[in-house]
Amino acid sequence: MRIMGLDFGSKTIGVAVSDALFLTAQGVKTIRRSPKEIEELGELLKEYEVSEIVIGYPKNMNGTLGPRCALTDEFVERLLAEFGLPVERWDERLSTVAAQRTLLEADVSRGKRKQVIDKMAAVFILQGYLDRRHARNIPN
Template sequence: MRIMGLDFGSKTIGVAISDALFWTAQGIKTIRRSNKELDELEELIREYEVMEIALGYPKNMNGTIGPRCTLTEEFAEVLRSKFGLEVKLWDERLSTVAAQRTLLEADMSRSKRKNVIDKMAAVFILQGYLDSRQMKKT
């Protein structure tokens, strides 16, 4: 059983998955938004035996909720009804910035960064969620 992290963008969905002990997040895929993204997610949910989803929730920097949050909430409802899993909305402020910084520090070219940024943002979202779960246990 694992936890999946998602970065829900307008064109792509970044996907990360936890290890079996819920300590670390690994990026696994960037899915192009189309009418088949739910099928791809379903395959990954089955393959990794996902029990829960941490979905990035794009609050504004001042903590308010904007139009992207509404779209994310609607997507969360679709995920809940289609897969019957718990979907946690996780504050993703600065996850993309952190992912970009990490990729720049790795000296990755702009074209390569573009292909992996959403997957890396999903890693930051999921890792934050996993760390929060661990803190609650101690």
């Protein structure tokens, strides 16, 4: 079993999954937003035997709910209805900034950064969740 992390954007959804021990997050892919997005996610959920989903929750820097939180909540409801798996909302403040910084430090070209930024943000979201889970000694 694994945990899936999602960076839910207006044009794409970044996807990451944990390893089987719930210690590390790896980027999987970026899904273009479309009517087929739920189907694509379902295929990944099966392929990686996912037991839980963590989705980035776009709070404002002061901790209040950002304007995209309502859209994220609607998407969470779709995920719950379609897959019946637990979905955890994870504060994603600065995850895209951290992903961007990592890609810049790795000297990834602008075009390539645009292709992978959401997947990298999903890795940061999921890794933060896994680190907190590990620090709290939550059993697998």
